[in-house]
Amino acid sequence: MRLSKRMEKMQDRELLRLMELAEAPDMISFSGGFPSPQTYPIAEIKEALTEVLDLHGYEALSYSSTSGYLPLREKIAKRMNKKYSMQLSAESVIITSGSQQGLDMCGMLFIDKGDIVLCETPSYVGALNAFKAYGADFIEVPTDNEGIIPSELEKILSEYGERIKMAYVIPDFQNPTCRCWTAERRRAFMNIMKDYDIAIIEDSAYEEIAYEEMDRPSLISLDDKGQVINCGSFSKIFCPGFRVAWICSSESMIEKFLLLKPNIDLSSSSINQRMIDVYMDKFDLDEHIGKIIELYKSRRDLAVSTMKRCFPPNVTYEIPKGGIFVWISLPQGYNARELLQLALQKKVSFVPGGSFYTTSGKENEIRLNYSNMCEEKIVKGIEILGGLLRDFLK
Ligand SMILES: Cc1ncc(COP(=O)(O)O)c(C=O)c1O
Incomplete structure (x- = not known):
């Protein structure tokens, strides 16, 4: 089939592959940019949804x-x-x-x-x-x-x-x-x-x-x-x-x-x-956001303190004041894509920073997500990465 010209620019499957790999059940994944499902207010959603269907079912199921x-x-x-x-x-x-x-x-x-x-x-x-x-x-x-x-x-x-x-x-x-x-x-x-x-x-x-x-x-x-x-x-x-x-x-x-x-x-x-x-009428969205922030902040603290303990001193990062990622720099000349191959063998994944540049092509950075993983896996995954980094940067 003759695809549109625009498809020529859409050939990069690396991120898709990485996201698929990250979903493997035995993977410790720092890759996605996903919220923690633990924060989803399922009971409240059920209540709101029932009200929508009871009171405005026909409109809600229309365009x-x-x-x-x-x-x-x-x-x-x-x-x-x-x-x-x-x-x-x-x-x-x-x-x-x-x-x-x-x-x-x-x-x-x-x-x-x-x-x-x-x-x-x-x-x-x-x-x-x-x-x-x-x-x-x-x-x-x-x-x-x-x-x-x-x-x-x-x-x-x-x-x-x-x-x-x-x-x-x-x-x-x-x-x-x-x-x-x-x-x-x-x-x-x-x-x-x-x-x-x-x-x-x-x-x-x-x-x-x-x-x-x-x-x-x-x-x-x-x-x-x-x-x-x-x-x-x-x-x-x-x-x-x-x-x-x-x-x-x-x-x-x-x-x-x-x-x-x-x-x-x-x-x-x-x-x-x-x-x-209806959820926003019946419940307090700001209070809910407060709980999300509390969870992510404690995961950030855990991720950062584990990185401090396990990463070599020439690996640098800023402590995030919000959001769900830590951005990590390896010394110049090291390629995070190579580190990723080693990490995947140990069932740990992250996104190499090079994927986020359009032109400048820096390859010595890592995006690490901490929102979407339990505390135990955060510690285990960062300990594994720390061990790999010590060898990789020798
Ligand atoms: C910066 C940024 N903008 C937009 C989006 C897309 O979000 P949405 O789920 O609202 O489509 C994302 C998703 O991770 C994001 O990181």
Whole structure:
């Protein structure tokens, strides 16, 4: 069969293979970016679902409106307004089937073949692959622990100008590094970007998984030009299986997404949206998020203290202040893909950092996920990795 040209760019099966391997029952997997199923509130979900079916069964099992279930959109707008002192209305929100769909729609909306997308270095491979399918080229903007470096951003913008259509950023507890941009960098970024006709995609998938208080204004709350498209999700703060997420932006931008959405899936799942809406009426989502944070924080502490005990001193990492990953650097010249082969033989998996770069191809880093594994396996897996690292780095 003659496949589309875009499939030429979709040949990289490495991550898929790794995720399949990671699912083997005897594997200690630090690979996925998954929430812990232990946090899923099954009893409460049952109660909410029963209420939805009893009271609105026919509507819940029908198609939803394209924009999504109005009471849920109102709740999302209200949460954003409360957190960031904004004044969004439900018309500024569209429900998507996972924020992955939101990201894909951003690609569809903005990217023509050869357009440039700016991204952090490194960045979330799922978004990069979605944009790649529309023919995007990428420029990685040099990024440090505080976020994108403003002077580097300015250089790139002045050099590539018109070809840049979109900037894709994850300011809160980024995947894969778990970096969190400082408030100063957020302001500097928006200040520079406001002079350019470039859409800013702010991916907030991990925004609520914060272990400590920090001043973190969302980019959309700093936007007075209607430039920011904020993608949020219930996946990490509730359950990914419902595939319910949202895009917030100016009303005129949301209208553009409304033109695309029916062509993709007609509407997001009606019953899942209503279930989450009723859950939020009957139970306290913030309290639930608090429990998730408590669990992940204790797993982070355990992962970090085990790494301190078992990893050679020339292996470095920042302690994450939120999110679900630790980003680990081996000394220059060592290749994490080679280490992975050794780890897989010992039934331990992780994602080599090289998978998260579009152009710069650094190979000495590791993304290690700690949210989705019991304490015993975290310790055992890191002890095994520590033993391997001591030999590998000799
Ligand atoms: C940064 C980032 N954005 C978006 C997504 C997609 O999330 P969703 O489950 O809402 O589609 C993920 C998933 O892990 C992610 O890490």
